[in-house]
Amino acid sequence: MSHRNSSARLGALFRSMVKASFATTGIAAVVVAGAQGAGCVMSGEDGFSGPSQDAGPRDAPPFDGEVPLAEFDTVPCDDYNYDFSQLARETNFDYVDFRTQGYPLPSDAGDAGTYPIAIRGSGGTACATADDPAKCKTDLDAVSPIGGVAISQPPGPFREGFGGIDGAFAHTKGDQVSAVRTSSEIAAFLGNIDSKTKAWVAAYVAQYNVSCSDPVVRAVPDGFEIITQEEINDCPFQYRRLLLHVGRDGAITVVRQEDLPPAGGCAGRRPHGLEPMAPGGEDDALGRYFAHTAYLEAASIAAFEVLREELASHGAPRSLRRRAARAARDEVRHARMTARMARRFGARVAAPVVARSEVRSLEEMALENEVEGCVRETFAALLATHQAEHAKDPGIAAVMRIIAQDETRHAALAWDVAEWLDERLSPDARARVRQARNVAVQQIMLEAALPVERALEAQAGYPSSHESVRLASGLLAALWEGRNEA
Ligand SMILES: [Fe+2]
Numbered sequence: 244m245s246h247r248n249s250s251a252r253l254g255a256l257f258r259s260m261v262k263a264s265f266a267t268t269g270i271a272a273v274v275v276a277g278a279q280g281a282g283c284v285m286s287g288e289d290g291f292s293g294p295s296q297d298a299g300p301r302d303a304p305p306f307d308g309e310v311p312l313a314e315f316d317t318v319p320c321d322d323y324n325y326d327f328s329q330l331a332r333e334t335n336f337d338y339v340d341f342r343t344q345g346y347p348l349p350s351d352a353g354d355a356g357t358y359p360i361a362i363r364g365s366g367g368t369a370c371a372t373a374d375d376p377a378k379c380k381t382d383l384d385a386v387s388p389i390g391g392v393a394i395s396q397p398p399g400p401f402r403e404g405f406g407g408i409d410g411a412f413a414h415t416k417g418d419q420v421s422a423v424r425t426s427s428e429i430a431a432f433l434g435n436i437d438s439k440t441k442a443w444v445a446a447y448v449a450q451y452n453v454s455c456s457d458p459v460v461r462a463v464p465d466g467f468e469i470i471t472q473e474e475i476n477d478c479p480f481q482y483r484r485l486l487l488h489v490g491r492d493g494a495i496t497v498v499r500q501e502d503l504p505p506a507g508g509c510a511g512r513r514p515h516g517l518e519p520m521a522p523g524g525e526d527d528a529l530g531r532y533f534a535h536t537a538y539l540e541a542a543s544i545a546a547f548e549v550l551r552e553e554l555a556s557h558g559a560p561r562s563l564r565r566r567a568a569r570a571a572r573d574e575v576r577h578a579r580m581t582a583r584m585a586r587r588f589g590a591r592v593a594a595p596v597v598a599r600s601e602v603r604s605l606e607e608m609a610l611e612n613e614v615e616g617c618v619r620e621t622f623a624a625l626l627a628t629h630q631a632e633h634a635k636d637p638g639i640a641a642v643m644r645i646i647a648q649d650e651t652r653h654a655a656l657a658w659d660v661a662e663w664l665d666e667r668l669s670p671d672a673r674a675r676v677r678q679a680r681n682v683a684v685q686q687i688m689l690e691a692a693l694p695v696e697r698a699l700e701a702q703a704g705y706p707s708s709h710e711s712v713r714l715a716s717g718l719l720a721a722l723w724e725g726r727n728e729a
């Protein structure tokens with residue numbers, strides 16, 4: 244099938260399936276003539292998914308309703324920036340902020356530009372009592388967080404020589420401008436943990452996720468308790484809720500823990516060798532969702548670069564190579580747009596780590612293209628179409644409209660690549676590819692049935708689990724089952 248046709252047909256299919264959700268009932272087995280002509284196929288052995296973050300076994304008992312959530316307070320946050328006014332008062336400074344900055348890999352340090360400093364939260368009035376406020380402000384702007392606490396794991400050799408992110412406090416008093424970088428400096432800065440403010444700040448700088456919206460902190464007789472979440476799986480996204488105890492000496496221990504239901508996501512083209520995302524400091528459901536999406540979008544840049552290289556080295560037609568190159572450029576845009584969304588909802592975005600391998604065989608390519616392209620990215624394109632149509636947040640809807648259109652083109656590319664590969668595979672290899680697709684489809688059906696966080700449904704137009712199952716079943720009937728013959 245031709246590129247234009249397949250993209251247009253897939254788009255029409257997706258839109259009709261999404262519209263059917265307004266209408267009613269029953270699985271809309273919309274079959275678009277020609278759309279199921281080519282095949283997509285992939286491997287179980289490559290192990291793309293599965294539990295990722297090993298948070299390590301802990302002995303803490305579950306929450307079991309024994310934690311009186313109503314006794315916890317929210318922390319001051321203004322538009323997803325932490326408000327450190329109280330911290331500035333308690334530590335007796337005119338002004339306090341927490342800032343982060345990315346840094347390049349050591350090998351690129353010579354020629355890499357400087358990443359901008361991001362202020363994650365602030366309080367008080369900078370240089371309020373300075374005799375020379377202008378100099379004080381210049382000095383404050385120059386405070387670098389590099390060398391401070393590690394905000395993200397330094398990723399491996401991926402894009403733009405990105406090395407990691409460091410964080411530090413900066414504060415002013417009189418003309419004095421100082422940075423608080425190392426953990427011992429931070430301990431000295433906070434002193435005795437004798438307030439809720441110091442307790443949640445201590446947890447925050449220890450890289451625990453402190454929510455901007457949910458109640459998270461309360462005082463207990465021997466210190467403070469903080470409710471936090473950490474990621475335990477990225478496919479689908481799943482989180483573990485922790486109850487932390489923060490002692491007056493700043494020691495943090497986990498006293499209770501429980502795993503929350505999986506939270507959707509996990510669709511799109513993942514490159515071979517992609518490492519799971521390290522837990523970030525995501526604050527709310529939308530922040531987490533977009534931080535993950537941005538990670539996967541950035542990872543798919545590599546997926547399409549590899550696809551283009553492998554198509555070239557196996558002598559594929561120029562049109563396919565060009566479309567893969569264009570898809571890589573689309574993914575750069577998607578990564579930027581979704582990272583911006585993540586930051587808007589207070590989340591930090593990590594750079595993906597992808598271990599590159601040698602050019603692979605046609606069968607290996609076919610296995611990956613089948614699972615990641617024909618199944619996952621095709622389903623992702625349908626989800627994006629649903630989100631573009633249903634997102635209540637106008638900013639999210641606008642981003643999803645662009646992504647839906649591009650992803651539909653990527654799905655069509657996957658089907659066309661599958662067709663090209665299919666003709667070059669032995670009957671046995673073709674059967675293995677089909678088998679891999681069936682496994683991937685089963686996985687998608689299971690993921691679709693998982694519960695979805697409410698904010699994703701309401702604001703981001705993400706389908707409910709019921710709706711997701713309907714959509715996945717529709718694709719099964721319209722596309723995925725189509726090639727089981729042969
Ligand atoms: Fe994308």
Ligand SMILES: [Fe+2]
Pocket residue numbers: 511512543574620649650653
């Ligand atoms: Fe894509």
